Amino acid sequence: MYIEVNNVTKQFVSRNHGRDEMKTAIDRVSLNIEKGEFVCILGFSGCGKSTLLNILAGFEKPTDGTVKIDGTEVAAPSTKNIMIFQNYGLLPWRTVEKNVELGLEKKGVSKQERIETARIYTELVGLKDYARRFPCQLSGGQQQRVAIARGLAVNPSILFMDEPFGALDPITRTKLQDDLLHIVKRQNKTVVFVTHDIDEAVYLADRIVIMSTDPGRIQKIINVDLPHPAVRNSSIFNDIRDRIYNELYSISQQPLEYYL
Amino acid sequence: MMNSTLKSIYYTVVSFLGVVILWQLLVSGLHLNESLLPSPLSVVKALGELTLDGTLVRGVVASIFRFIIGYLSAVLAGIGLGLLLGLFSPLFRYSYPVIQLIRPIAPVAWMPFVVLLLGIGDIPAIVIIFLAGFFPVLLTTASAVHGVDTVYLKVAHNYGIGRVCSVFKIIIPAIFPQIANSLHIALGTSWIFLVSGEMVGTQSGLGYMIIDARNNMRTDQLLATMLVIGIIGFLLDLLIGKFERRILRFWGNVN
Numbered sequence: 229m230y231i232e233v234n235n236v237t238k239q240f241v242s243r244n245h246g247r248d249e250m251k252t253a254i255d256r257v258s259l260n261i262e263k264g265e266f267v268c269i270l271g272f273s274g275c276g277k278s279t280l281l282n283i284l285a286g287f288e289k290p291t292d293g294t295v296k297i298d299g300t301e302v303a304a305p306s307t308k309n310i311m312i313f314q315n316y317g318l319l320p321w322r323t324v325e326k327n328v329e330l331g332l333e334k335k336g337v338s339k340q341e342r343i344e345t346a347r348i349y350t351e352l353v354g355l356k357d358y359a360r361r362f363p364c365q366l367s368g369g370q371q372q373r374v375a376i377a378r379g380l381a382v383n384p385s386i387l388f389m390d391e392p393f394g395a396l397d398p399i400t401r402t403k404l405q406d407d408l409l410h411i412v413k414r415q416n417k418t419v420v421f422v423t424h425d426i427d428e429a430v431y432l433a434d435r436i437v438i439m440s441t442d443p444g445r446i447q448k449i450i451n452v453d454l455p456h457p458a459v460r461n462s463s464i465f466n467d468i469r470d471r472i473y474n475e476l477y478s479i480s481q482q483p484l485e486y487y488l
Numbered sequence: 489m490m491n492s493t494l495k496s497i498y499y500t501v502v503s504f505l506g507v508v509i510l511w512q513l514l515v516s517g518l519h520l521n522e523s524l525l526p527s528p529l530s531v532v533k534a535l536g537e538l539t540l541d542g543t544l545v546r547g548v549v550a551s552i553f554r555f556i557i558g559y560l561s562a563v564l565a566g567i568g569l570g571l572l573l574g575l576f577s578p579l580f581r582y583s584y585p586v587i588q589l590i591r592p593i594a595p596v597a598w599m600p601f602v603v604l605l606l607g608i609g610d611i612p613a614i615v616i617i618f619l620a621g622f623f624p625v626l627l628t629t630a631s632a633v634h635g636v637d638t639v640y641l642k643v644a645h646n647y648g649i650g651r652v653c654s655v656f657k658i659i660i661p662a663i664f665p666q667i668a669n670s671l672h673i674a675l676g677t678s679w680i681f682l683v684s685g686e687m688v689g690t691q692s693g694l695g696y697m698i699i700d701a702r703n704n705m706r707t708d709q710l711l712a713t714m715l716v717i718g719i720i721g722f723l724l725d726l727l728i729g730k731f732e733r734r735i736l737r738f739w740g741n742v743n
Binding site for chain 1: 639640642643645646647648649657658661662664739740741
C-alpha cells in the first residue's frame with residue numbers, strides 16, 4: 229500500500245453561539261491507495277474532503293489516527309507530495325517561468341538545469357509562449373496549468389489536488405481533465421483528487437471515495453471500470469455516474485443533526 | 489487625442505488657474521485690505537523678493553535636507569521594525585499596546601524634551617518628520633506581514649523553502665505593494681509635519697519663514713511661503729506616485 233490512512237479523525241474547536249464546541253470534521257477515515265492510482269474523493273461541501281487532503285499532504289495533523297506514505301508517517305509537507313490548490317497559489321510577482329522554477333531553486337540544481345526543466349514543463353502544459361507573462365495576465369485555466377507545471381517540475385510521486393478545476397468554466401475544465409489524465413498516466417503519478425463534480429470524478433478516477441457530511445466519513449468506495457480515456461456520456465459512463473448520484477443522493481436524505 | 493501625461497498637465501493647469509482666478513475675484517470683489525488677503529499679484533511679487541534675497545533658496549534647502557533625513561530614517565526604521573513585529577508574534581503582542589499609546593501623541597508635543605536634550609537646530613524638525621512617517625510605515629508593514637495569503641506560505645512549505653528563505657522569497661515580495669503605498673502616504677504626512685516641526689526650535693527652513701513672515705506681518709510673504717510648501721508637497725507626491733507605479737509594474741501588476 230502506498231498511501232495508508234488509518235482511522236484518521238480530525239476535530240477542532242469552533243465557536244457556536246458564544247460557546248466553544250468540539251466539531252468533528254472527519255471521523256475514523258481509513259483508506260488505502262496504491263502507487264499510480266487515481267483516486268477521487270467526492271462529497272458535498274463541508275464533508276471534510278479538503279481537511280482529509282490537507283492531512284494527507286502534511287499541512288495539518290490528525291487528532292487521531294495515522295497517515296503513512298511509502299511506509300513512513302507523514303510529518304510535514306514535502307516536495308515528493310505536491311498539492312495543487314483551487315486558487316492556484318501562483319506567486320503574483322513572478323513570471324510563469326519563474327513560478328515553475330520555484331521548486332527547483334535549491335542546492336543541487338544548477339541554474340542551467342533549473343531553467344531547462346522549467347522550460348520543459350511550461351511547454352508540457354502548453355504555455356510555451358506565455359513564459360514571460362505574469363499570473364494576472366493569464367486566464368484561470370492557464371494559471372492552473374502553471375501551477376501544475378510547477379508541481380510536476382519537482383517530479384513528485386503524489387499529486388494532491390483540491391478541487392483544482394472548480395473555479396473554471398466547463399469547457400476549460402474538460403480540456404484540463406484530459407490533459408491532466410494524459411500527463412499523470414504517462415508519468416505514473418499517484419493522484420488524490422478532491423471534487424464535488426460527479427462527472428469529473430467518473431471521468432478521471434480509478435476509484436471514487438464517497439464521503440458523507442457532518443461528520444465526514446467514508447460512505448462507499450466505488451471502482452470505476454472504464455477504459456482510459458473514457459468516453460463521457462457513453463452508456464457505461466452514465467451507469468456509473470447514476471450509481472454515484474444515487475449514493476450521494478441517499479446521503480442528502482439523511483436527517484441533519486440539529487443543535488439544541 | 490491627448491495622451492495621458494498631457495491630460496494630467498492640462499487638468500493641473502486648469503485647476504490652478506481656476507483657484508487663482510477665484511482668489512483674484514475674491515480680493516477685488518470684496519475690496520479686501522492687502523494685509524487681510526493679498527492678491528495673487530502681491531504674492532508673486534513677494535515670491536520674487538524672497539528669491540532675490542536668497543531667503544527662499546536657503547529655506548527650501550534647509551527644509552529638504554531635514555526632510556530627507558527624517559523621512560528616510562522613518563522608512564528604514566518602519567520597514568525594519570515592521571518586519572520584525574510581523575514575523576515574531578510575541579514581540580508584536582507586547583509592543584502593540586505601547587505603539588498605539590505613543591502614536592496618537594502629536595509629534596509637536598515631544599518638542600520640549602527634544603530641544604532640551606538635543607538643542608535647537610536641525611534635530612527637532614528631523615525628529616518630528618521621523619515620528620510622522622514612522623508609525624504609518626511600521627504598522628502597515630507589520631499588518632501586511634500578517635496578511636500575507638496563507639496559500640503562498642503553504643506553497644513555500646510544500647516546495648521545501650525554509651522559514652528564513654520564505655521571508656526573503658515570499659513574505660517580503662508579497663508585501664511590496666502595501667509597503668510602497670505606505671511610503672506614499674508617509675511622504676505626504678511627513679512633509680505636512682515638517683512645517684509644524686520647523687515652527688518650533690529652528691532658525692531656518694520654510695516653517696521658520698512662516699513664523700518670521702507672521703512676526704513681520706508680511707501676509708504676502710506668508711502666502712508666498714505657503715505656496716512654495718504646497719508646490720513642493722505636490723511635486724513630492726508626483727514623484728512617489730511614479731515610484732509606486734514602477735514598483736507595482738516590476739511586481740507583476742502589469743495592468
